[in-house]
Amino acid sequence: MASLDTRSVHAGEPHPRIEGAVTLPVFQTATYTHETPEQPPRYIRYSDSPNHDALHNKLAALAGTDDALVTASGMAAISTALLSVLDAGDHLVAPRGLYGGTLALFDTWLPRFDIKHTLVDADDRGAWEAALQPNTAALYAESITNPLLAVRDLEMMTDLADTHGLVSLIDNTFASPVNLRPAALGFDVVLHSATKYLGGHSDLAAGAIAGPTALMEDVRATAKLLGGMLDPHACFLLHRSLKTLGVRVRQQNETAHAVADALSAHRAIDRVRYPGLASHPHHERAQALLDGFGGMVSFDVVPAADLDTFFEALRLPVRASSLGGVETLITQPVHTSHRGVAPEVRAALGITDRLVRLSVGLEGTDDVVEDVTTALNASLPPDA
């Protein structure tokens, strides 16, 4: 099979090219003519425009699955996939530390359909086994977690799913298909917030669901009814972004690793969390599973350093939530993703008030390293 980069440029492109257009034009139309009464109608909500078709084929080629479907957001992908594979009364198991929106869906929405869940210690197979109930239908995981960048034992999870006949779903947003392809490990459904690395420019919202043909038929039927489809213009933007996915993510991997190395040696830092560092608790697993360690770095700043001064001294990183774009973004999870989480729950997860999360962009590696280390220097008292 051609390399991921070649697939990202060429897979899914229409042959012959439409009107000879080298890039796929935007089919900004809500409906299509009906040539014969026998033909099924084509309608914008059915996600069957030329923009959707090309994008689906490209995404499936990147994920290594039969088929894929784009949605209006990452949460639309997650909710549509879950409501496709689960029935009322089903139970699912997932590790603690899930993305906040997903956890809220589990906590507040799925119980309306009598779908309950159990959260377990990710690395404790016994805990997973103990959580299984006669009605357990699915296992839900994330490949790399927010914001602590834990790398999950994905082979244990697919083995568990196989042994117990569970549908396995995984949110692969943080790794992107460049660094990890969970379908090759046996996951049934791969989910992405395409708002992040797949979109890559902090300028669109989208989601993706990838999986085998039969399962994706159910997903498509559910998506048609829930209605969270992606607009053709957003399809165009996402399609364009995918062509540069490989070069973007590899560059972000490289810069993030350089930042993590520099921060490890910095006296203003207590602890750096980056899967590429030997000090990361899952470093060996990350080496075995991932083609790259990703563009996210989290770190705890020492109590002696002043966080306000640090943030004010930064010149490049933009203080904003979300991730995966061309601009380096910086946040404190306690003020963003984990704002609504009770302090004792945050403490139990290991998310301190001094934890900072960096989404490395595409600025020059040395510039990002220098900017962050200079701001850290400024945050320390003069005698430190």
Ligand SMILES: *Cc1c(COP(=O)(O)O)cnc(C)c1O
């Ligand atoms: C952002 C994100 C989501 C939700 O995606 P949206 O596009 O914001 O709906 C889900 N999972 C992870 C890991 C995310 O980072």
